[in-house]
Amino acid sequence: MIWMQDGARRNRWGQPRSSLKKEAGTFPRKCQPPFYRFLFALGAVALAASIISGQPPSTGFVATTRNGEWQSYTGDTRGWRYSPLDQITAQNFNDLEVAWRFKTDSLGTRPEYKLEGTPLMVGGTLYATAGTRRSVIALDAATGELLWVHRYPEGSRGAAAPRQLSGRGLAYWTDGRGDDRLLYVTPGYRLIALNAKTGQLIPSFGTHGVVDLKVGVVYGNGKPIDLETGEIGLHSTPTIVHDVILVGSAMKEGMTVTTHNNTKGLARAFDVRTGKVKWTFNTIPKPNEPGGDSWLNDSWAINGNTGVWTQITVDEELGLVYLPVESPTSDYYGAKRPGNNLYGESLVCVDINTGKPKWHFQLVHHPIWDHDMSSAPLLADVTIDGKPRKVVAVPSKQAWLYVFDRITGVPIWPIEEKAVPKGDVPGEWYAPTQPHPPAALMYGRNALNEDDLIDFTPELRAQAKKNLERYKWYPGVVYNPPIVGNVNGLLGAINMGNANGGTNWPGGGYDPDTRTVFAQAAMATIAAESVAPPPAGFSDLEYQAGVVGQPFRVREAAGAGTYADIPPPLPARGTASGGRGQAAGIAAATPNPAAASTSGGGRGGEGGLTVQGLSIVKAPYGALAAIDLEKGMVKWRTPHGDTPDVVRNHPLLKGMTIPKTGQSGSVGLVITKTLVILGDPQVTTTPEHPRGAMLRAYDKVTGKEVGAVFMPAQQSGSPMTYMVNGRQYIVVAVSGGPYSGEYIAFSLPPDAIAK
Amino acid sequence: MKRPGILGAACLVLLAVIDVRAQQRTVWDGVYTEEQATRGEALYGEHCGKCHGATLQGNGEGALPLTGATFKSTWNGVAMGAMFDRVRLSMPQDKPATMTRQQVADLLAFILRANKFPAGTSELARQTDVLNAITFQADK
Numbered sequence: 001m002i003w004m005q006d007g008a009r010r011n012r013w014g015q016p017r018s019s020l021k022k023e024a025g026t027f028p029r030k031c032q033p034p035f036y037r038f039l040f041a042l043g044a045v046a047l048a049a050s051i052i053s054g055q056p057p058s059t060g061f062v063a064t065t066r067n068g069e070w071q072s073y074t075g076d077t078r079g080w081r082y083s084p085l086d087q088i089t090a091q092n093f094n095d096l097e098v099a100w101r102f103k104t105d106s107l108g109t110r111p112e113y114k115l116e117g118t119p120l121m122v123g124g125t126l127y128a129t130a131g132t133r134r135s136v137i138a139l140d141a142a143t144g145e146l147l148w149v150h151r152y153p154e155g156s157r158g159a160a161a162p163r164q165l166s167g168r169g170l171a172y173w174t175d176g177r178g179d180d181r182l183l184y185v186t187p188g189y190r191l192i193a194l195n196a197k198t199g200q201l202i203p204s205f206g207t208h209g210v211v212d213l214k215v216g217v218v219y220g221n222g223k224p225i226d227l228e229t230g231e232i233g234l235h236s237t238p239t240i241v242h243d244v245i246l247v248g249s250a251m252k253e254g255m256t257v258t259t260h261n262n263t264k265g266l267a268r269a270f271d272v273r274t275g276k277v278k279w280t281f282n283t284i285p286k287p288n289e290p291g292g293d294s295w296l297n298d299s300w301a302i303n304g305n306t307g308v309w310t311q312i313t314v315d316e317e318l319g320l321v322y323l324p325v326e327s328p329t330s331d332y333y334g335a336k337r338p339g340n341n342l343y344g345e346s347l348v349c350v351d352i353n354t355g356k357p358k359w360h361f362q363l364v365h366h367p368i369w370d371h372d373m374s375s376a377p378l379l380a381d382v383t384i385d386g387k388p389r390k391v392v393a394v395p396s397k398q399a400w401l402y403v404f405d406r407i408t409g410v411p412i413w414p415i416e417e418k419a420v421p422k423g424d425v426p427g428e429w430y431a432p433t434q435p436h437p438p439a440a441l442m443y444g445r446n447a448l449n450e451d452d453l454i455d456f457t458p459e460l461r462a463q464a465k466k467n468l469e470r471y472k473w474y475p476g477v478v479y480n481p482p483i484v485g486n487v488n489g490l491l492g493a494i495n496m497g498n499a500n501g502g503t504n505w506p507g508g509g510y511d512p513d514t515r516t517v518f519a520q521a522a523m524a525t526i527a528a529e530s531v532a533p534p535p536a537g538f539s540d541l542e543y544q545a546g547v548v549g550q551p552f553r554v555r556e557a558a559g560a561g562t563y564a565d566i567p568p569p570l571p572a573r574g575t576a577s578g579g580r581g582q583a584a585g586i587a588a589a590t591p592n593p594a595a596a597s598t599s600g601g602g603r604g605g606e607g608g609l610t611v612q613g614l615s616i617v618k619a620p621y622g623a624l625a626a627i628d629l630e631k632g633m634v635k636w637r638t639p640h641g642d643t644p645d646v647v648r649n650h651p652l653l654k655g656m657t658i659p660k661t662g663q664s665g666s667v668g669l670v671i672t673k674t675l676v677i678l679g680d681p682q683v684t685t686t687p688e689h690p691r692g693a694m695l696r697a698y699d700k701v702t703g704k705e706v707g708a709v710f711m712p713a714q715q716s717g718s719p720m721t722y723m724v725n726g727r728q729y730i731v732v733a734v735s736g737g738p739y740s741g742e743y744i745a746f747s748l749p750p751d752a753i754a755k
Numbered sequence: 756m757k758r759p760g761i762l763g764a765a766c767l768v769l770l771a772v773i774d775v776r777a778q779q780r781t782v783w784d785g786v787y788t789e790e791q792a793t794r795g796e797a798l799y800g801e802h803c804g805k806c807h808g809a810t811l812q813g814n815g816e817g818a819l820p821l822t823g824a825t826f827k828s829t830w831n832g833v834a835m836g837a838m839f840d841r842v843r844l845s846m847p848q849d850k851p852a853t854m855t856r857q858q859v860a861d862l863l864a865f866i867l868r869a870n871k872f873p874a875g876t877s878e879l880a881r882q883t884d885v886l887n888a889i890t891f892q893a894d895k
Contacts (some may be wrong), residue, residue: 052834064804110845110852551805560848561847562845575809612824613823644828645829646828649828666766685832690832691832734858737833738830738837738841
């Protein structure tokens with residue numbers, strides 16, 4: 001390109017590296033002088049060339065927190081969740097007060113009880129998604145006053161959506177000259193562009209502001225999905241860098257599916273000005289493409305999923321996109337897809353201009369545990385063994401931090417292929433080995449040893465061991481394949497680091513000050529994985545999640561059935577027999593005492609397998625971990641969350657002194673100059689506070705808890721921070737149990753700021 | 756300007772006392788009837804048991820237990836009106852907000868009975884604001 005004549009070091013976009021990075025934080029909102037200088041530097045020739053080609057020059061927009069704003073879901077495009085703000089400190093954290101709050105009940109036809117969003121803050125306005133319609137709201141960031149609401153009713157298409165919550169949020173973009181946009185994905189899988197100032201659709205984007213993301217989505221050997229009922233959606237936000245929008249894909253829960261031939265996952269790039277597709281990356285390669293041979297017997301053509309449901313991150317300097325890919329169909333049974341199944345459960349690096357894969361690393365071969373890839377990849381520049389390295393680090397459900405050279409994909413610390421147990425589910429195909437990162441990078445609990453069992457009393461430990469006789473269990477094994485569970489025999493295969501373990505969708509964060517990754521990990525999520533034949537006619541797969549002898553139950557995603565336009569049928573008045581039928585062949589629940597303690601997954605700090613109502617796994621039930629990204633080891637780990645009420649009030653534990661156990665659950669964090677801040681995933685009622693949860697601050701270096709403020713409900717969406725009018729705010733989404741969705745803003749009172 | 760008389764002040768005090776007493780009711784005070792709980796049991800089988808289980812044990816995932824230590828800990832200290840609205844507006848998961856207020860009140864009566872809270876002589880109300888005067892208290 002001719003405008004590269006000045007000889008400056010440039011990135012793939014043809015822009016000067018140094019100036020771009022420095023100025024990205026300052027130009028977007030108000031066209032400050034550096035931006036004009038930057039534009040000028042591009043030169044009139046470049047402008048002329050772009051006019052001739054019909055393409056405006058790249059704005060070079062890169063979201064940032066450097067100016068006290070929070071311009072994207074993770075603050076930046078690198079997954080960091082870091083802000084350099086330092087008004088709120090260890091010394092004054094306990095002085096924080098509620099500055100304003102925004103209840104989301106009226107955004108939709110019914111309240112939402114799982115608000116997962118992280119807002120953005122740009123130019124004094126806070127933007128978020130919320131409510132059972134996934135509305136977009138703009139609030140005054142200092143006062144919480146509602147400035148505008150955008151709603152896009154989708155009727156039956158929204159009602160059929162596989163991912164119906166209000167979502168994690170949205171993405172912001174500006175050309176630096178007054179064209180400020182918000183981009184988000186509706187429950188019905190439409191990409192919508194709004195004018196950030198007014199909330200109005202942008203007519204020149206897509207069709208009157210809307211791109212139908214279902215167009216171009218396929219199943220099988222390239223058959224288009226139905227635009228109304230086709231199964232695809234997304235909770236995560238688009239990622240925007242320069243003038244490119246990146247959008248992933250998600251399907252229904254994959255534990256009980258009606259067909260292996262499900263919608264195929266994909267990631268796409270769109271032009272932020274026009275909404276036109278720039279490229280599509282299909283996460284299931286065809287036979288003639290790289291990775292195509294990992295689907296034996298042409299099974300690529302009859303399988304789906306492999307969505308990209310968590311946040312996508314981008315290195316804008318290298319022009320590389322990092323795609324975290326989930327499991328193929330189905331979660332626990334893969335008989336119709338022999339082979340390793342790329343790019344299932346893989347980190348894939350693609351070129352931002354073409355979508356062509358540069359490298360990939362499969363975390364789990366032939367996935368049959370629902371590990372997915374849960375977390376935004378974290379991009380960091382660190383020094384390892386005296387050498388500067390560009391790395392990508394990924395927290396995981398396995399509670400391993402996977403770390404790679406982000407240019408080559410080569411693991412920074414060796415990831416060993418180790419033999420794993422083979423299962424015996426009829427028809428299943430088993431990978432003989434699985435990748436195991438070093439033990440020093442395990443920050444939670446991803447395998448069960450006898451020493452991990454409940455240890456409050458010898459009697460409880462003995463009971464735990466007895467309970468485990470009903471399960472297939474290999475001490476210390478991370479990948480224990482599902483079994484055919486039977487209510488009269490073995491009930492399941494014990495796994496720790498899958499479905500709900502380790503770090504889930506909130507992901508972790510990276511601190512450039514201390515070159516440390518912070519991540520919360522659920523540690524009591526013991527799961528008994530088993531499959532059983534579903535009722536006749538339910539599925540074309542012979543086995544699905546379940547236990548022989550137990551009633552079959554369809555597993556739904558969180559938020560299923562809550563979309564605002566799901567019509568409430570007329571209530572059956574005054575009678576207990578409304579007569580609403582169930583799906584054919586699916587039995588109603590029948591009493592089954594043996595089933596009571598066998599279910600997998602697990603919430604509430606006690607896990608699914610319980611002893612006297614207590615977790616069969618000992619504390620900590622959940623923790624915050626700090627992982628040194630230059631040494632490749634866990635620096636510290638501390639229990640996160642109050643000891644659950646069920647433990648503190650348990651009659652068998654009366655009079656015992658129990659150290660803080662932490663809580664199981666999934667919560668995200670925000671990192672500031674000195675603190676890591678995250679809320680409790682559960683509510684408690686303690687002598688210190690009424691029913692509620694605490695938003696806690698930890699010292700980044702020591703891991704010591706240095707402050708905590710009360711919230712009326714548990715954290716359900718990850719916090720963010722920003723500065724407006726000289727005051728630093730922290731905004732966090734809370735909800736759960738009887739508490740419907742609410743964004744709460746905390747800030748310091750004037751006298752605490754003056755201190 | 757007429758001052759409020761002593762009688763008026765006394766009335767206010769009395770009202771305040773009544774108000775405080777009303778707010779102090781808990782699920783230990785016989786807030787539902789046996790007949791209501793029995794109606795609720797049938798509704799439970801129809802609408803809830805599929806996920807929450809025949810013995811109210813939950814399914815280990817999204818559907819939490821509705822009995823036992825975990826259940827009581829999870830809801831301890833919550834106003835019954837809040838519990839009522841949570842169930843009324845978001846349950847059952849596949850058909851939210853399809854039960855009448857009366858049906859939801861009956862269901863809660865059944866759940867209270869299943870957790871060994873005593874029955875009384877008057878039914879659990881179906882008005883959220885009235886129910887908010889009753890606290891779910893795990894232990895007496």
